[in-house]
Amino acid sequence: MTVSSPAPDHLWTYFERAWRAAPDRxxxxxxxxxxxxxxxxxxxxxxxDAVRRHGGGGPFVGLHAHRSIGAYAGVLxxxxxxxxxxxxxxxxPVDRLDTITGLADLDLIVADALRxxxxxxxxxxxxxxxxxxxxGEALGADAPALGGxxxxxxxxxxxxxxxxxVPISHANVVAYVxxxxxxxxxxxxxxxxxxxxxxxxxxxxxxxxxxxxGACLYVLPQDQMMAPARFIREHGIxxxxxxxxxxxxxxxxxxxxxxxxxxxxxxxxxxxxxxxDLAVKWASAAPNGRVENLYGPTEATIAITGHxxxxxxxxxxxxxxxxxxxxxxxxxxxxxxxxxxxxxxELWLGGPQLSTGYWKDPERTRAxxxxxxxxxxxxxRTGDHVQRDADGDLFFISRLDDQVKVRGHRIELQEVNQVLxxxxxxxxxxxxxxxxxxxxxxxxxxxxxxxVQAHGAAILEACARRLPDYMVPARLHFTDEIPYTxxxxxxLRALRARLEEPARSGDx
Numbered sequence: 001m002t003v004s005s006p007a008p009d010h011l012w013t014y015f016e017r018a019w020r021a022a023p024d025r026x027x028x029x030x031x032x033x034x035x036x037x038x039x040x041x042x043x044x045x046x047x048x049d050a051v052r053r054h055g056g057g058g059p060f061v062g063l064h065a066h067r068s069i070g071a072y073a074g075v076l077x078x079x080x081x082x083x084x085x086x087x088x089x090x091x092x093p094v095d096r097l098d099t100i101t102g103l104a105d106l107d108l109i110v111a112d113a114l115r116x117x118x119x120x121x122x123x124x125x126x127x128x129x130x131x132x133x134x135x136g137e138a139l140g141a142d143a144p145a146l147g148g149x150x151x152x153x154x155x156x157x158x159x160x161x162x163x164x165x166v167p168i169s170h171a172n173v174v175a176y177v178x179x180x181x182x183x184x185x186x187x188x189x190x191x192x193x194x195x196x197x198x199x200x201x202x203x204x205x206x207x208x209x210x211x212x213x214g215a216c217l218y219v220l221p222q223d224q225m226m227a228p229a230r231f232i233r234e235h236g237i238x239x240x241x242x243x244x245x246x247x248x249x250x251x252x253x254x255x256x257x258x259x260x261x262x263x264x265x266x267x268x269x270x271x272x273x274x275x276x277d278l279a280v281k282w283a284s285a286a287p288n289g290r291v292e293n294l295y296g297p298t299e300a301t302i303a304i305t306g307h308x309x310x311x312x313x314x315x316x317x318x319x320x321x322x323x324x325x326x327x328x329x330x331x332x333x334x335x336x337x338x339x340x341x342x343x344x345x346e347l348w349l350g351g352p353q354l355s356t357g358y359w360k361d362p363e364r365t366r367a368x369x370x371x372x373x374x375x376x377x378x379x380x381r382t383g384d385h386v387q388r389d390a391d392g393d394l395f396f397i398s399r400l401d402d403q404v405k406v407r408g409h410r411i412e413l414q415e416v417n418q419v420l421x422x423x424x425x426x427x428x429x430x431x432x433x434x435x436x437x438x439x440x441x442x443x444x445x446x447x448x449x450x451x452v453q454a455h456g457a458a459i460l461e462a463c464a465r466r467l468p469d470y471m472v473p474a475r476l477h478f479t480d481e482i483p484y485t486x487x488x489x490x491x492l493r494a495l496r497a498r499l500e501e502p503a504r505s506g507d508x
Contacts, residue, residue: 047077070112070135084150161418165359186213243408271408295323423462
């Protein structure tokens with residue numbers, strides 16, 4: 001149905017097509033019950049009506065909700081009202097949410113019923129009037145709206161200690177969705193998983209590839225996120241999408257048994273390096289479908305390259321599966337240190353999925369988004385070190401900076417260092433990804449001066465008030481013996497080697 005329809009210019013149109021075609025079909029399964037397209041549309045239109053009655057001059061509306069009917073009605077309603085949503089994950093520390101609401105200059109927050117009080121708390125922190133709307137019962141609103149260029153804005157970790165806002169337009173997302181409809185061929189009978197938080201742009205795939213196909217979105221409850229095998233089987237999930245870490249945990253729990261997931265016909269992974277042996281195990285557990293490894297930074301909208309696993313002959317380097325080739329319309333360059341095209345170097349991305357840059361941050365935008373050469377084509381410098389083989393397949397090798405991913409979340413270690421120094425008062429702080437297994441970072445550990453060792457527990461508590469849990473170090477190491485390179489910088493390679501040593505009595 002949807003694949004043959006013309007590409008829309010607004011994400012709401014995907015949902016509306018499915019709603020008009022089959023209003024009684026189940027669109028969403030969350031909090032233990034199903035919601036039809038008609039029921040979800042009614043609630044979304046009520047949110048839209050409330051947002052438009054509020055008015056407000058800014059393009060963004062905060063969304064303070066979590067795995068609830070209000071969360072998904074909120075997304076759709078904000079978009080229908082011609083605004084872009086900014087997810088305010090209730091699981092993040094209040095200080096972090098306060099920073100995001102300030103950077104996005106929010107004057108309106110949509111909350112689900114359980115987060116009304118905390119939403120009012122966030123609004124009260126603003127230095128100007130900020131209203132809260134609760135995504136509650138449907139009110140029967142059905143006024144025309146739409147409009148607006150941006151669809152959402154997500155905040156990623158920033159090296160200066162402040163998160164960076166990445167606005168993504170409807171056109172960016174539509175370019176992605178149109179390709180995925182062809183690539184994964186979903187239909188109304190499909191059942192999509194929803195594993196990602198709304199603050200993670202991979203969630204946009206879950207929502208809009210699903211609804212563009214007229215299918216049903218199945219939201220995993222929080223208590224089943226660590227071991228979703230039973231959820232997949234009970235609900236007959238056909239389209240799975242998660243970070244590789246989820247599969248790693250399932251493998252450790254011996255849940256990836258051959259034939260375990262016969263309903264799956266597409267299994268996609270993104271957000272972290274995908275170990276080839278893990279992909280093969282998953283393929284054995286889901287024998288009736290295909291396994292895909294997708295790749296893409298937030299700045300290039302969800303994912304922009306992909307590779308289909310050949311379980312008999314996995315295409316991998318250093319045990320990590322290829323990230324494949326660019327989607328149609330996407331531009332890819334591999335650039336060496338001198339700015340020349342090469343077989344190995346930094347990956348640059350261009351095309352219709354590319355964001356305009358960082359919100360109200362022209363300096364960092366100029367550094368990351370470049371237009372080299374006379375053709376004036378715009379590229380995003382990913383900072384990812386890759387190789388490209390003779391077939392045109394790309395392979396992720398490493399980062400060119402201190403950015404890492406933990407559980408799929410992008411982290412600038414400089415931001416962690418800034419917070420550690422601020423809360424500890426120490427002369428230095430060096431955060432490192434550790435341990436790293438099969439190319440996937442499991443967490444963060446950090447080195448601080450001996451002088452602050454007595455305050456280790458308080459330092460971690462202070463970090464937890466300012467940083468998401470995946471950015472808080474799991475362990476602190478205290479030392480005044482920092483190795484340095486010949487250029488006078490801390491030798492991070494030597495510090496990583498220390499992390500492999502047995503735990504010392506000064507560690508916390």
